[in-house]
Amino acid sequence: MPSVIVVGGGLAGLSATAALAEAGFAVDLYEARGFLGGRATSYPLSPADENSEVIDNCQHVLLRCCVNLLDFYGRLGVRDRVRFSGDFYFVEPGGRVSTLRRGRLPAPLHFSGSFLGLRFLNAADKLAIARGLLAIRREHSRRRDLDRISMLEWLREKRQTPGAIDRFWRQVLVSAVNEELDRMAAAHGFQVFWVGFLARSDSYEMGVPAVPLADLYSAEVWRPFPRVSIHLRCPVESVDGSGGVKLMDGAARRADFYIVCVPPERLAAVAPGLEIDTSWVEHSPITGIHLWLDRPITALPHATLLDRTVQWMFNKSGGRYVQLVISASRALNSMPKGDVIAMALRELAEFFPTAREARLERSHVVKELRATFSALPGLEPLRPGPVTKAGNVFLAGDWTRSGWPATMEGAVRSGYIAAEAVSRAAGKPEKLLIK
Numbered sequence: 269m270p271s272v273i274v275v276g277g278g279l280a281g282l283s284a285t286a287a288l289a290e291a292g293f294a295v296d297l298y299e300a301r302g303f304l305g306g307r308a309t310s311y312p313l314s315p316a317d318e319n320s321e322v323i324d325n326c327q328h329v330l331l332r333c334c335v336n337l338l339d340f341y342g343r344l345g346v347r348d349r350v351r352f353s354g355d356f357y358f359v360e361p362g363g364r365v366s367t368l369r370r371g372r373l374p375a376p377l378h379f380s381g382s383f384l385g386l387r388f389l390n391a392a393d394k395l396a397i398a399r400g401l402l403a404i405r406r407e408h409s410r411r412r413d414l415d416r417i418s419m420l421e422w423l424r425e426k427r428q429t430p431g432a433i434d435r436f437w438r439q440v441l442v443s444a445v446n447e448e449l450d451r452m453a454a455a456h457g458f459q460v461f462w463v464g465f466l467a468r469s470d471s472y473e474m475g476v477p478a479v480p481l482a483d484l485y486s487a488e489v490w491r492p493f494p495r496v497s498i499h500l501r502c503p504v505e506s507v508d509g510s511g512g513v514k515l516m517d518g519a520a521r522r523a524d525f526y527i528v529c530v531p532p533e534r535l536a537a538v539a540p541g542l543e544i545d546t547s548w549v550e551h552s553p554i555t556g557i558h559l560w561l562d563r564p565i566t567a568l569p570h571a572t573l574l575d576r577t578v579q580w581m582f583n584k585s586g587g588r589y590v591q592l593v594i595s596a597s598r599a600l601n602s603m604p605k606g607d608v609i610a611m612a613l614r615e616l617a618e619f620f621p622t623a624r625e626a627r628l629e630r631s632h633v634v635k636e637l638r639a640t641f642s643a644l645p646g647l648e649p650l651r652p653g654p655v656t657k658a659g660n661v662f663l664a665g666d667w668t669r670s671g672w673p674a675t676m677e678g679a680v681r682s683g684y685i686a687a688e689a690v691s692r693a694a695g696k697p698e699k700l701l702i703k
């Protein structure tokens with residue numbers, strides 16, 4: 269049985285591990301931290317208290333078009349722990365709610381009815397958006413410069429109105445790609461709208477895990493994988509195709525193949541011999557704000573909030589515990605956490621009138637400064653593939669060439685792509701990636 273060592277227990281490493289184990293490989297996974305999931309994880313709010321509430325580092329969502337992520341959840345038997353919703357609620361300051369949901373018509377006309385009813389866009393905005401969506405449909409497979417221009421350049425080329433740009437394109441894309449429109453390659457914006465909104469009528473449905481993220485990859489879900497050994501709190505010091513893996517405690521481990529799934533800023537330290545260029549990587553931050561209030565402030569399960577700093581609200585517990593998300597949150601990087609909370613409460617009161625009287629019981633702010641790489645134009649050719657100059661060392665991670673921006677789906681795609689490369693090198697090729 270060929271053996272594989274996977275370094276890094278984020279979604280890239282976990283998905284490669286599950287897929288290779290099912291294909292008959294013996295897999296040892298080494299993770300530096302005491303839990304799995306990397307950037308998509310959860311942890312106790314007060315680690316010293318064994319009854320502490322467990323929170324996600326930040327709300328993570330997926331769309332139904334994340335087919336590889338769903339396939340991976342299926343391998344782990346946790347697919348039913350994700351709840352899908354077909355309703356997108358847009359809330360304006362003042363509290364007016366508009367809902368985008370599919371109707372009876374087939375794709376790409378499935379949104380026609382609810383789209384026409386969106387009250388936060390005027391007729392000129394809607395006309396512009398309809399033209400823009402038709403242009404995406406026409407150009408997505410033909411146009412060759414989409415990785416070289418920004419989404420904002422493309423939107424201006426298509427004469428989108430300010431209202432359409434600010435309240436529709438920006439509102440959807442900044443959260444989906446974690447970057448501003450003027451810094452985002454148009455290719456990523458196209459992909460979100462083509463794969464997520466136009467290609468199939470159900471692909472836009474939003475999935476929210478019903479359990480803390482770390483429960484999706486807990487020890488229990490790995491029990492049916494006898495060929496997998498997971499080593500937590502085992503940071504790898506170095507990986508070298510001929511010398512194997514050296515752990516921080518000095519121990520050495522060997523396998524037939526290695527997959528390095530660490531973030532780009534860790535790669536040069538862990539695998540210097542691979543000489544992979546990561547100098548192109550710039551990071552884009554995400555801020556998650558957890559607020560526990562003394563009364564319910566909304567009955568909506570989730571909502572995207574227009575025209576303010578906070579972009580998304582997720583209702584975690586009857587409207588009393590809400591998680592707020594701000595993508596591409598550079599403006600908050602140096603803001604004291606107390607000021608971030610005050611801003612969030614001020615904005616919530618504009619969207620949800622009950623929040624004006626609500627008393628804050630607890631709060632927690634997570635600023636992930638290196639949430640994802642910045643999806644700038646011109647990067648696609650620089651993202652490395654799975655194969656490295658060391659023939660038996662492979663690479664995965666959301667920043668590698670997965671065909672997707674840095675997302676959970678992108679990470680799983682990269683894990684499957686690396687696992688396919690390992691299986692080819694072992695002479696038993698597997699087809700894992702769902703295109």
Ligand SMILES: Cc1cc2nc3c(=O)[nH]c(=O)nc-3n(C[C@H](O)[C@H](O)[C@H](O)COP(=O)(O)OP(=O)(O)OC[C@H]3O[C@@H](n4cnc5c(N)ncnc54)[C@H](O)[C@@H]3O)c2cc1C
Pocket residue numbers: 275276277278279280281298299300301304305306307308325326327328329330502503504505529530531534538554555556636638639640664665666667674675676677678679
């Ligand atoms: C705040 C936030 C919100 C996000 N929201 C969403 C969302 O809503 N939807 C979405 O699709 N995506 C979202 N993302 C992006 C998504 O979380 C990432 O793209 C994905 O989880 C990256 O997975 P990965 O395996 O490539 O990397 P990572 O998750 O970074 O995994 C790398 C792992 O390697 C480990 N490691 C590092 N060095 C070593 C070493 N020397 N030895 C052993 N292990 C090591 C790390 O501890 C880590 O566990 C969000 C990210 C953040 C930060």
